[in-house]
Amino acid sequence: MSEKRQRVFSGIQPSGNLTIGNYLGALKNWVAIQEENENFFCIVDLHALTVPQDPKVLSEKIREVAAIYLAVGLDPAHCTIFRQSKVSGHAELAWLLNCVARFGELSRMTQFKDKTVRGGADSASAGLFTYPVLMAADILLYNANLVPVGDDQRQHLELTRTLARRFNHLYGETFVVPEGMILESGARVMGLDDPTVKMSKSSKSPGHYVAILDDPDVIRKKIRRAKTDSGTEVTATPDKPAITNLLDIYSATTGRSVPELESEYAGRGYGDLKKGLAEAIVETLAPIRERALALLDDPAELDRLLDAGAERAGAVASEALGTAKAKMGLG
Known part of the structure; x- marks a missing residue:
């Protein structure tokens, strides 16, 4: 039984x-x-x-x-x-x-x-x-x-x-x-404009979050404008809360580990990290958005x-x- x-x-x-x-x-x-x-x-x-x-x-x-x-x-x-x-x-x-x-x-x-x-x-x-x-x-x-x-x-x-x-x-x-x-894979996602607070769906600032129903170009724009830390090294460390947050989102979205992502973006700077993250989010959310909009019809x-x-x-x-x-x- x-x-x-x-x-x-x-x-x-x-x-x-x-x-x-x-x-x-x-x-x-x-x-x-x-x-x-x-x-x-x-x-x-x-x-x-x-x-x-x-x-x-x-x-x-x-x-x-x-x-x-x-x-x-x-x-x-x-x-x-x-x-x-x-x-x-x-x-x-x-x-x-x-x-x-x-x-x-x-x-x-x-x-x-x-x-x-x-x-x-x-x-x-x-x-x-x-x-x-x-x-x-x-x-x-x-x-x-x-x-x-x-x-x-x-x-x-x-x-x-x-x-x-x-x-x-x-x-x-x-x-x-x-x-x-x-849940082991339960990610804690922080605000794009303030990595010290949890991302809130009720924020008055659209740049604070990526919405599930955001248009792909809107997602790219929001990630491009996301807050970063001083320096250029792509590492998840306590003194880099903004980059750590972006790496955590990237990892949770793709299933790839943070160390793997750090290695991939070593020496490439924050701009490349943001481009890669934006495309990973678009790839994940676009089909969900399409299905949701169809259901709302x-x-x-x-x-x-x-x-x-x-x-x-x-x-x-x-x-x-x-x-x-x-x-x-x-x-």
Whole structure:
């Protein structure tokens, strides 16, 4: 008898433009593991509402993310792909977990502190403060065993594990306590204009990132303008964060090691490195872009696939939610 497949949950917000960082750090790896596990890959549109959104743009971005999920190779035969807001259990379980979570542990979330540096905590939405609880609900609603996470989400996963254990202690065994799924090829891609910060799809500066749907000539222009370090030697060293970032992107895009790339570009300078990197990115993203744009030409079909995914997800979610409600006396 074959071992039972592990259940995996992950998702991306439909805000901003999905970048090569999202592809190399998450999407590419989801595709690699999809046949081995039972997967729930969500478009977390409720999370996007923690900051103001243009409703028309948000609606377009939801379909865009769905198209990219499919274009990179996620297969509905192996994955349940759906919109978070179409499964009401996410919001309902989040409220139950809000009543188990503690104010102190939410106030220690570093991402909330980071995102309120400019405007201050008093002007932030309550949703931004409590969204780690919604993230916990996303995971626990499917009793996921594994959650692909990057460094910036480890604290939120630990909160999820804490809430699962606390709920189980208070009300009896209910939720699986999930484990982080650290993917070996999960690249951490930094900003092209600032290699000290992670590449963000929500950056206001287009030169900060390469978007998955960028035109090839736009990609070449962005890489050509990417920040470099002093000197001319193409090496990945602590005193060269910009060149190290470009080499890391090159390596993750092509599968070639950084030392191999350093050897190839020895004595050739930053210009040649950027030309080679740009062409490698174009070669990787161009077919994905073409497939995604074709899918976006048929929004009705995208909506049909998302609705079918939501129906499957809802059937699974209703079981965990029903159990949790019953344990709390709401059954």
